Every structure is written in structure tokens, then in C-alpha cells.
Amino acid sequence: MISVFSSEVLEIKNLEGNVKILKLFVPENFVFKAGQYVSISVPFHGKKLRRPYSIASPPGKNGFIELCIKIVDGLASNYVKTLSEGDEIELFGPLGKFVFEESSKNKDVVFVSAGTGVTPFVSMIPNLLENGFKNKIILIKGFRYEENILYDKEFSELRKKCSNFEFHDVLSRPKNPAYKNKGYVQDFLEKFVPKENCDIYICGLSPMINSVKEKSLSLGIPENRIFFEKYD
Ligand SMILES: Cc1cc2nc3c(=O)[nH]c(=O)nc-3n(C[C@H](O)[C@H](O)[C@H](O)COP(=O)(O)OP(=O)(O)OC[C@H]3O[C@@H](n4cnc5c(N)ncnc54)[C@H](O)[C@@H]3O)c2cc1C
Numbered sequence: 001m002i003s004v005f006s007s008e009v010l011e012i013k014n015l016e017g018n019v020k021i022l023k024l025f026v027p028e029n030f031v032f033k034a035g036q037y038v039s040i041s042v043p044f045h046g047k048k049l050r051r052p053y054s055i056a057s058p059p060g061k062n063g064f065i066e067l068c069i070k071i072v073d074g075l076a077s078n079y080v081k082t083l084s085e086g087d088e089i090e091l092f093g094p095l096g097k098f099v100f101e102e103s104s105k106n107k108d109v110v111f112v113s114a115g116t117g118v119t120p121f122v123s124m125i126p127n128l129l130e131n132g133f134k135n136k137i138i139l140i141k142g143f144r145y146e147e148n149i150l151y152d153k154e155f156s157e158l159r160k161k162c163s164n165f166e167f168h169d170v171l172s173r174p175k176n177p178a179y180k181n182k183g184y185v186q187d188f189l190e191k192f193v194p195k196e197n198c199d200i201y202i203c204g205l206s207p208m209i210n211s212v213k214e215k216s217l218s219l220g221i222p223e224n225r226i227f228f229e230k231y232d
Helices: 076-081 114-132 150-159 185-192 205-219
Strands: 004-017 019-025 037-044 049-055 064-070 090-095 109-115 137-143 165-169 200-205 225-229
Touching: 037 064, 037 076, 049 064, 049 076, 049 090, 049 114, 049 150, 064 076, 064 114, 109 114, 109 150, 109 185, 114 137, 114 150, 114 200, 150 165, 150 185, 150 200, 185 205, 205 225
Parallel strands: 109 137, 109 200, 137 165, 200 225
Antiparallel strands: 004 019, 004 090, 019 064, 037 049, 037 090
């Protein structure tokens, strides 16, 4: 059920590249599907504006969710910057239809993201694996520099436990000149995407999504098997 509720900021982690991970209280009856988002209320001149943020934790974590937010020069970003642990924040949700499709269940699945676009996959991939998904899961996540890589520990642990899961970090400006996956995520689809019967889920800003869609179509993935969430 969608509702508006008051949450408490339980923890804030500041990461490289102006990214913050917020751990937020949610009541017991807050039930969501992996891939969905919440909107946060942003106070602005006596009004409340809303901004959506994907939930970066799998369902079933009792009493909290996490958000992973890139701080840009904007309204919500400037508000999030001011938050401290213990502050109250108004949430609205769960919302969104970017969830794992029933019709993908018997296929290999590729997830592609850039930057904080990885966020819904931090919820979807562990959730799928916990629920016994047996086909291949391939995550291709793009960042600028090595230090911008998000959720390396979490996905590395998952890869150790689940032989049907693999992930690849693609860096557009790696500091290490010998870095093996240098470029943009769309440049690596041909290398990592299975040759047939796979669905693709993409999340991030429009230019990346459009490039990945175009490349996926050229690799023979039908348009109705390409699912995406645009952040802008
Ligand atoms: C369904 C949905 C889920 C989203 N989930 C997330 C999430 O999990 N994490 C997250 O960081 N953002 C997410 N976003 C984007 C987020 O809602 C805001 O648009 C973003 O935080 C900028 O808001 P703002 O008010 O700070 O900036 P605004 O005042 O709205 O705009 C400032 C500028 O920032 C640009 N911009 C927006 N997002 C980004 C970005 N990620 N990187 C660089 N530039 C950007 C805009 O194009 C605009 O030019 C999501 C968007 C949607 C629609």
C-alpha cells in the first residue's frame, strides 16, 4: 500500500564522488518489491516537493531501507546534504513498476547501469538469488574512476556464493592505464551479453539508457525484452 510516513535517518555514509548512502527507518507494514522507489519530501519555500529515489536494499530488511543518492547541484541534493543522523524525513511510497518481470523468470538476465543507476539492482539481484533464481545474472555497472565504484563488497560476496551471478565494472576514465574494461557500458554488451534468450534491465540517465537500448537492439534483443528506469 502506498503511504506517506515520517522516517528517521538512522545512518549516513559519505562515499567518493559525492554519493551518500542513507539508511532510513520504515515501519513494519512498509512492504515493497525489489526495484521500486520512494519519494522524499523536500521542503522548498513553505511547500513540499517530491523527488524519487530507488530503494537500495532488498525487501525483508526489518525496519529500514537504504537509498543511494548522487549529490548534484539541485534542490533535493542540497536538502539531502543538510541531513544528519537522527533527523526526520518524510517518505512517500513504495512506488514504481521497474520490477523483475514474471516473463523473465526462465531467461538469462542482464542488468546495466551507470553511477547510482545501480541502486535498484542492489535490491533486485540479491532478492532474485535468495529466491532461487537459477539462470545467469550478469550485471554491467559503469563509473568514471576506480574510487567511484559502488557496492563492490556486496556484489563480490554474492558472486562468491552464487555461481550463476557475475558482474563487470566498466570505467570511463580509469586511473590504471591497464584497466581491462575501459569505456562505457554500451561498449561491453557484445562481450558480456549471452547470445540468445536474454532480457535486459537498464537504469540511469537517458543518454546511457538510449545507447544501451540501441546496442541491445542491434544484438538482436527484442524491444519488448528491454526494460528500463530513467532517472531524468
Ligand atoms: C524513478 C527514479 C528513481 C531515482 N532514483 C535515484 C537514485 O536511486 N539515486 C540518485 O542519485 N538519483 C535517483 N533519481 C534521480 C533523482 O530523483 C533526482 O532527479 C536527482 O537526485 C536530482 O535531483 P535534485 O533535486 O538534486 O536536482 P534538480 O534540481 O532536479 O536538477 C539538477 C540537475 O541534475 C541532473 N541530474 C539528475 N540526476 C542526476 C544524476 N544521478 N547524476 C547527475 N546528474 C543528475 C538533472 O538532469 C538536472 O540537470 C531517480 C529518479 C527517478 C525518476
